[in-house]
Amino acid sequence: NAGVTQTPKFRVLKTGQSMTLLCAQDMNHEYMYWYRQDPGMGLRLIHYSVGEGTTAKGEVPDGYNVSRLKKQNFLLGLESAAPSQTSVYFCASKGGGGRITDEQFFGPGTRLTVL
Amino acid sequence: AQSVTQLGSHVSVSEGALVLLRCNYSSSVPPYLFWYVQYPNQGLQLLLKYTSAATLVKGINGFEAEFKKSETSFHLTKPSAHMSDAAEYFCAVSLLSGGYNKLIFGAGTRLAVHP
Numbered sequence: 001n002a003g004v005t006q007t008p009k010f011r012v013l014k015t016g017q018s019m020t021l022l023c024a025q026d027m028n029h030e031y032m033y034w035y036r037q038d039p040g041m042g043l044r045l046i047h048y049s050v051g052e053g054t055t056a057k058g059e060v061p062d063g064y065n066v067s068r069l070k071k072q073n074f075l076l077g078l079e080s081a082a083p084s085q086t087s088v089y090f091c092a093s094k095g096g097g098g099r100i101t102d103e104q105f106f107g108p109g110t111r112l113t114v115l
Numbered sequence: 116a117q118s119v120t121q122l123g124s125h126v127s128v129s130e131g132a133l134v135l136l137r138c139n140y141s142s143s144v145p146p147y148l149f150w151y152v153q154y155p156n157q158g159l160q161l162l163l164k165y166t167s168a169a170t171l172v173k174g175i176n177g178f179e180a181e182f183k184k185s186e187t188s189f190h191l192t193k194p195s196a197h198m199s200d201a202a203e204y205f206c207a208v209s210l211l212s213g214g215y216n217k218l219i220f221g222a223g224t225r226l227a228v229h230p
Binding site for chain 2: 004031033040041042043044045048050056058090092094099100101102103104106107108109
């Protein structure tokens with residue numbers, strides 16, 4: 001099993017450009033999450049999904065959109081990138097029935113720089 | 116609202132010395148707590164978790180953490196540091212919000228191990 005994979009690993013954008021980050025998991029997990037990691041702030045939840053076709057906002061959703069058309073994929077879109085979106089983005093997934101004690105499995109991250 | 120606070124953004128120890136990384140939580144209900152580790156340029160992986168079964172929790176790579184309700188703490192320890200322990204460590208609390216499970220992370224503690 002590859003676990004959770006993220007594409008691309010690195011990306012540089014100019015302000016105003018758009019892009020999509022892809023997250024894929026092969027563990028048949030229902031839950032998927034997108035986080036951003038900034039120095040001194042830990043990980044903050046952007047959006048999450050509790051199943052195919054469903055998405056919901058997290059702590060910092062502004063400027064991002066997501067889609068979960070297939071159970072194994074969770075896409076994060078930036079329609080008009082801003083320098084404030086320079087960050088490392090992590091995807092995670094979790095199985096089970098939403099048990100509060102289940103762990104999340106993380107991808108390797110995407111480092112995005114917006115100039 | 117539930118939250119976690121990690122005291123000390125940077126901790127430096129000598130190889131062979133005790134590792135102590137501090138985490139305090141704020142919760143109005145019994146918390147479910149996690150420690151994750153992030154090695155350089157990698158995603159997060161689970162070290163250990165507290166699910167109320169036992170107050171002393173053993174994890175991977177010789178780490179353990181003790182849940183102390185009276186102190187609202189869940190500090191991470193390892194008796195003898197190895198060079199390979201150099202990484203960033205995150206404490207997190209798992210909670211239900213809007214009927215769904217989320218993780219709230221602390222800001223992280225970067226551990227340096229010197230010879």
